Amino acid sequence: MIEVKDLKKKYGSKEVLRGLTFSVPEGIVLGFLGQNGAGKSTTMNIITGYLSATDGEVTVGGFNVLEEPDQAKRLIGYLPEQPPLYMDMTVEEYLNFVYDLKQIRLDRKKHIEEICAQVGVDEVYKRLIANLSKGFKQRVGIVQALIGNPPVLILDEPTEGLDPKQRIEIRNLITELGKNHTVILSSHILSEIQEICERIIIIKDGMIAADDSTRHLTDPLRGCSDLLVQILGPAKEVRAALLKIAGISAAECLQETEPGVFEYSVTVREDADVRRELFEVLSRHGWPLMGLRSRKMSLEETFLRLTE
Amino acid sequence: MLVIAKKDFRQYFTSPVGYVCVAVVLALYGFFYYEVISTRSSGYIPGIYSSMLVWCMMIIPILTMRTFNEEEKNRTDQLLLTSPVSIPGIVTGKFAAAALVFTIMTLGSLLPCFFISAFGSPPWALIIGNVIASLAYGFAMIAIGLFVSSMTSSQIIAAIITFAVSMMLILIDHIPGGNTLLNKAAGWISFRARYDSFAQGRFSICDLAFFISVIAIFLFLTVRRIESRRWR
Known part of the structure; x- marks a missing residue:
């Protein structure tokens, strides 16, 4: 047109x-x-x-x-x-x-x-x-x-x-x-x-x-996406367990949100659905999953990244 | 073109500008007619139009001062210039609206003549010659005023420049210096000489062509000026 x-x-x-x-x-x-x-x-x-x-x-x-x-x-x-x-x-x-x-x-x-x-x-x-x-x-x-x-x-x-x-x-x-x-x-x-x-x-x-x-x-990483996961358990061991899950390429502990609960930024490979395996791993170790959400980049972030 | 002319004409009368201009001009005509009637000779009527020339020189800049710069200031020029109306159509529409207001003023001045004609024999040929001369002069000045309005963003400056140009075009043939080239050129572009020819009842194609040429040239320049804004 x-x-x-x-x-x-x-x-x-x-x-x-x-x-x-x-x-x-x-x-x-x-x-x-x-x-x-x-x-x-x-x-x-x-x-x-x-x-x-x-x-x-x-x-x-x-x-x-x-x-x-x-x-x-x-x-x-x-x-x-x-x-x-x-x-x-x-x-x-x-x-x-x-x-x-x-x-x-x-x-x-x-x-x-x-x-x-x-x-x-x-x-x-x-x-x-x-x-x-x-x-x-x-x-x-x-x-x-x-x-x-x-x-x-x-x-x-x-x-x-x-x-x-x-x-x-x-x-x-x-x-x-x-x-x-x-x-x-x-x-x-x-x-x-x-x-x-x-x-x-x-x-x-x-x-x-x-x-x-x-x-x-709004999803500039396209090939992969981020998850924000909150888990009650020892940070070091939890991170090591997360990295062992097929489909997860990176895991980083961000902060302690509640006593004993740590928030992790988890990078998932393209088309991988890690939720089921994540649940199984955490339940095997007895680490309760306190929160799970996907983390998409907002348009603001993309705009600033491209225009600055 | 017609839609722009209608809009602008209407706008002259939704603000006090149109009413004040028409009222002032008609009041002045009325005053001069009163003086003529006091002399008990309708032979002086053509002189009224000559006297009114200087007042028209002041009124015309008021009519034209806001034509283009007001549109630009309010950004309504974006509406006009993005519509399927050509720039010459916009310019001639604005010219037609101002010319119509001026025509109403000038023709309104004939009303006392009709009353006088009931009691005497006014020199109609001379009067009509004067009316045509006033209209030709007024239309030419309106074209110049539109061009000036397209040149500046200030209404006051547009009015002052238009008034200065009209003064210059009236007084230019009074430049002293005998029969020099400058004097000849001044005589050629003088509005006064052309006006007087009409006012004395001599219909001259040459003088009419002069006023039409001035109108055409300044409308063309206004169109070019508006077009040039798009390229800035």
């Missing part, structure tokens, strides 16, 4: 994008991550045709954004970092203006009403935008992106500045929209990206630092 090839952008002498290449297939929710100034918003602005690239090519639905801007723009609904709202208009006036601006040919009243109900702005439909709360302004921004049912939605930090309740509501809405739209979403809230997106691109200094599925990025 979206093809980005060797995208470069310079602001004066500063090179913000240094050859980004990626493609977004139809119907996925893609998370865009990066530190401030990494080039996320610039990339989004180039895809939507707001900015021009210094070099490279962007096509949306097969239309080159530079050469066939009108066709490409018709396929995109864009919510910039700051919603582009006219404060002196009511929500109704604004949405009707956007409807005309995008040259939509659907049943105007029905279409706008449907989107307003879906996003939850119908209760403020007649109100002046200047008088709305930040959450509602953000929602109105999302509604304008949805007008015309564009197949591609580009949302730049849609939950920025919202309270936790509003954030959850917008997150649920984006998950819902992701079912029948291709969505590119940027956010600083990594847990949000982890929850909503199927695939994540991490940008660092204008280049792609990682482009993978969310599952793989």
